[in-house]
Amino acid sequence: xxxxxxxxxxxxxxxxxxxxxxxxxxxxxxxxxxxxxxxxxxxxxxxxxxxxxxxxxxxxxxxxxxxxxxxxxxxxxxxxxxxxxxxxxxxxxxxxxxxxxxxxxxxxxxxxxxxxxxxxxxxxxxxxxxxxxxxxxxxxxxxxxxxxxxxxxxxxxxxxxxxxxxxxxxxxxxxxxxxxxxxxxxxxxxxxxxxxxxxxxxxxxxxxxxxxxxxxxxxxxxxxxxxxxxxxxxxxxxxxxxxxxxxxxxxxxxxxxxxxxxxxxxxxxxxxxxxxxxxxxxxxxxxxxxxxxxxxxxxxxxxxxxxxxxxxxxxxxxxxxxxxxxxxxxxxxxxxxxxxxxxxxxxxxxxxxxxxxxxxxxxxxxxxxxxxxxxxxxxxxxxxxxxxxxxxxxxxxxxxxxxxxxxxxxxxxxxxxxxxxxxxxxxxxxxxxxxxxxxxxxxxxxxxxxxxxxxxxxxxxxxxxxxxxxx
Numbered sequence: 223x224x225x226x227x228x229x230x231x232x233x234x235x236x237x238x239x240x241x242x243x244x245x246x247x248x249x250x251x252x253x254x255x256x257x258x259x260x261x262x263x264x265x266x267x268x269x270x271x272x273x274x275x276x277x278x279x280x281x282x283x284x285x286x287x288x289x290x291x292x293x294x295x296x297x298x299x300x301x302x303x304x305x306x307x308x309x310x311x312x313x314x315x316x317x318x319x320x321x322x323x324x325x326x327x328x329x330x331x332x333x334x335x336x337x338x339x340x341x342x343x344x345x346x347x348x349x350x351x352x353x354x355x356x357x358x359x360x361x362x363x364x365x366x367x368x369x370x371x372x373x374x375x376x377x378x379x380x381x382x383x384x385x386x387x388x389x390x391x392x393x394x395x396x397x398x399x400x401x402x403x404x405x406x407x408x409x410x411x412x413x414x415x416x417x418x419x420x421x422x423x424x425x426x427x428x429x430x431x432x433x434x435x436x437x438x439x440x441x442x443x444x445x446x447x448x449x450x451x452x453x454x455x456x457x458x459x460x461x462x463x464x465x466x467x468x469x470x471x472x473x474x475x476x477x478x479x480x481x482x483x484x485x486x487x488x489x490x491x492x493x494x495x496x497x498x499x500x501x502x503x504x505x506x507x508x509x510x511x512x513x514x515x516x517x518x519x520x521x522x523x524x525x526x527x528x529x530x531x532x533x534x535x536x537x538x539x540x541x542x543x544x545x546x547x548x549x550x551x552x553x554x555x556x557x558x559x560x561x562x563x564x565x566x567x568x569x570x571x572x573x574x575x576x577x578x579x580x581x582x583x584x585x586x587x588x589x590x591x592x593x594x595x596x597x598x599x600x601x602x603x604x605x606x607x608x609x610x611x612x613x614x615x616x617x618x619x620x621x622x623x624x625x626x627x628x629x630x631x632x633x634x635x636x637x638x639x640x641x642x643x644x645x646x647x648x649x650x651x652x653x654x655x656x657x658x659x660x661x662x663x664x665x666x667x668x669x670x671x672x673x674x675x676x677x678x679x680x681x682x683x684x685x686x687x688x689x690x691x692x693x
Contacts, residue, residue: 228312228313228316228323231312231324231327231328232305232308232309232312232327235305235308235327235328235331235558236305238331238558238562239301239304239305239331239337239340242341242565242566242568242569243297243301243341243568244568245567245568246341246568246569246570247568247569247570247571248568248569248570248571248572248575249293249341249342249343249569249575250338250339250340250341250342250344250515250565250569251338251339251342251343251344251515252571252572252574252575252601253574253599253600253601253642253643254344254600255342255343255344256343256600256601256604257277257343257600258277258278258281258296258343258344258345259289259293259296259343259604260600260603260604260610260611261274261277261282261611262277262281262282262285262286262288262289262296262343263286263289263290263292263296264609264610264611265282265283265286265289266286266290267609267611268611270419271611272286273412273415273416273419273420273425275425275426275429275430275431276431278345278377278378278379279377279412280374280377280378280408281345281348281349281377281378284348285299285348289343293343293604296343297340297341297342297343299348300339300340300341300342300343300344300347300348301340303340303347303348303350303351304331304336304340304347304350304351306351306354306355307330307347307350307351307354307521307522308326308327308330308331309327310351310354310355310358310522311326311327311330311354311358311522311525311526312324312326312327313358314326314358314361314526315526315529317362320529320530320533321546322546322547322550324550324554325528325529325532325550325553325554326525326526326528326529327525328553328554328557328558329458329459329462329524329525329528329529329554329557330521330522330525331557331558331561332455332456332458332459332554332556332557332558332559332560332561333454333455333456333459333517333518333521333524333525333557333560333561334452334453334454334455334456334560334561334564334565335453335454335455335514335515335517335518335521336350336518336521337561337565338515338518338561338564338565338569339515339518341569344515344518345378345379345519346379346515346516346518346519347518348378349375349378349379349381349382349519350518350519350520350521350522352371352372352374352375352378353372353375353491353519353520353522353523354522355371356368356369356371356372356375357372357487357488357491357523359371360372360389360392360487361483361484361487365393365398365401365404366401366404369389369393369401369404369405369407370404370407370408372385372386372389372405373386373389373404373405373406373407373408373409374408375408376408376409377408377412379516379519380430380432381495381498381499381516381519384494384495384498385491385494385495386405386406386409388486388487388490388491388494389405390402390405392486392487395486409426412426413425413426416429431509432508432509433508433509439506439509439510439511439512440506440511440512441503441504441505441506441510442503442504442512443504444500444501444503444504445500446500446503446504446512447496447499447500447503447514447517450514452560453514453564454514454517455517455524455528456556456557456559456560456561457556457560458553458556458557458560459524459525459528459557459560461531462527462528462529462531462532462535462553463524463527463528463531464531465528465531465532465534465535466526466527466528466529466530466531466532466534467489467527467531468534469527469530469531469533469534470485470489472534472538484530488523488526488527489523489527491520491523492520492523492524492527495517495519495520495523496517496520499516499517532549532550532553535549536549573669573670573671573683574599574601574640574642574669574683575601576669577640577667577668577669577683577684577685578599578601578602578605578640578685579605580667580685581638581665581667581685581686581687582602582605582606582638584665584667584687585636585664585665585687586606588664588689589606589636592615593615593634593635593636594614594615594616594617594631594632594634594635594636595608595615595616595617595635595636595637595638596617596618596619596621596622596631596635596636596637596638597610597616597617597618597619597637597638597644598618598619598620598638598639598640598643598644598647598648599638599640599642599643599644599685600643602638602640602685603616618648619637619639619643619644619648619650620647620648620649620650622637622648622650624649624650624654625654626658626660627650627654627655627658627661628658628659628660628661628690629660631660631690632690633690633691633692633693634689634690635689635690636687636688636689636690637655637661637687637688637689637690638685638686638687639652639655639685639686639687639688640683640684640685640686641681641682641683641684641685642683652684652686655686655688658688660690660691660693661688661689661690661691662688662689662691663686663687663688664687664688664689665685665686665687666684666685666686666687667684667685667686668682668683668684669682669683669684
């Protein structure tokens, strides 16, 4: 039975998140998060979306009941996942007699990327929750539910495939060979399901959206993510993370070894995850664009490693009693300062959302129920409140021929071109649309200030709306 004191820090961080919700009129992510939400929401109208590779099938399956309530439904889902992850790691630390257990909760919510993704439709919070729960159950030898959950991770985020060998090897080290097949159940189920639907039992490989690379994504330093530590973990979280990573070495020196199961289940998955993303960004491969938000998925692991780092500090400086708790309290407040500093007073509409909404509102009166639209930015169909998977009315720009596009369209068709997704993802230059005599530009909106433009310098974000005219 958990004492009332267990829930006080949980309630504190929960109220902090709710306060941000009440002060926000925008989202942490207004593109990929919107598309994940749309896939989840419209999966009930288009069952094939339950096998949408990019959308992540298991995320879509579990989140779809929440998404039927709209964007607030998916935000509630991610809030539950975030709080669930925090409760799991705090309870894990409590059961492991690691004090104070609430420090792990504070380091988790003190990681700006984790805090931010709770205000989106992104998959990272659910990945973090399933990873936390799976490792928690596996550590306490609940092999069947743990391995089934961990085996579903690849269908929440693709990095889950990299972690499958970890769970299998752990079973082997525990002489639980009868369970080694369980982490593969999710892959087998989705392989068969997709094979029957698509007629391709290798669809998971063939439809992988992260093969090759967009030349505009670029590449960077092998230490890029370390340089972004303030925005990923916050300074206190990063210092404790580094300390925690060297804690096993210090433990050997001080003859105070960390439990080998903890090392394997917490350290190894994080290091695989971190090294994989660092290497992909360095090589400019695997669809990497240097997004720091991906580390929200392993934030529970970094929070736990941070607690181990705190214990190392405390032991080295011989903190005990009140001094131990005071130090933990100061670190906790310092950790929570970073997401508050970065996001306060709440999440506001970004420049892309503002421009898209202006373009949509200007043209909405001329858009009938049967008007066909071409678009690429997910925010456009979201602003129009349209089902983007109704191919009779909504089509993505990368299906539009680049030469004389107007000749392939019905009169009255609208094109919503934007300088981010339309230009770089769909590969359509606005000049080609401007030069087409069958297309008439009816609206053009530009952001008030220039923004970083996929590593190509700075540029104003722009949306142009074209109408196919009659010949």
